[in-house]
Amino acid sequence: MFIVNDIYTQKQEIKKSNFISYICPFSEFEDVHKMLKDEHPKAVHIVWAYRHYNKYFQIVENSSDDGEPKGSSGPPCLDALRGAELIDTCVFVVRYFGGIKLGVGGLVRAYSSSVNLAINAANLIKFEIKDECVFFVPFTLIARFEHYFNKENLEEIQKNFNELGCEYLFKFNKAEFVKFSEFAKLFEMQDFSFLAIPLFAN
Structure with a gap:
């Protein structure tokens, strides 16, 4: 699967x-939708579609025809996202009507080709699932764990110190978590502990 990390338009x-088609990260859906409504007040339709993972790593999909004939615009946009194996991504197509009706088949082709133009212009990035992992490291082990993080090029999202040690928050992919888990289990008798593990580890 793939994601985009910027807005691309064609x-x-x-x-x-x-x-006029736009593709962008799903996290920007609301902001971009509002921006397009403000920038294109005379547009007849602003059709959209998105695919994203929820917190349980289930794919959530939705689309809107925004006044076009039912199924003629939103679903073809969504199909283009599926075809490109895009996730956590949304698309918009702004239409200014030119006076000639395209028919349902013509609309399907027009919207799907518009989305594909934006997809082809975008920089697609390989997507990998990463989930949160929280664990506690006592002061006596922090240096060893920090050495491991540096060696494996891992960067914490957050860390909080208390009187006994440090609570870390990382995001690991599956391979990173398996390797870290093997390392960390060597220290479970020395007060290291997992506080929350990724869903894919269950």
């Missing part, structure tokens, strides 16, 4: 209608 004209 446009095309089909039978005097202008289609």
Whole structure:
């Protein structure tokens, strides 16, 4: 699967209608939707679709025809995202009507091709699932754990010190977690402990 980390846009004209497509990270869905409504007040339709993982790593999908005939625009946009194996990504297609009706088949082709133009222009990044892991390291072991993090090029999301040691928050992919777990279990008799492990480890 793939993600994008920026906004990319393309446009095309089909039978005097202008289609302007945007692809961006799902985290920016609300902001970009509002921006497009503000920037294109005279647009007849702003069609959208998205795919993203929820906190349980289940794929959530949705789309809107925004006034176009049912199934003629939102679903083809969503199908383009699926076809490109994109996740945590959303697309918008702004349409300025040119006076010539395209018919349902024409609309399906127009919207899917508009999304594909944006996908082809985007920098697609390989996606890997990473989930949170929280663990406690006593002061006597912190130096050894910090050495491990540096050696494996791992960077903590957060760390909180208390009177006994440090509580760390990391995001690991599956391979990183398996390797770290093997290392950390050597110290469970010395007061190291996992406080929360990734879902994929259950």
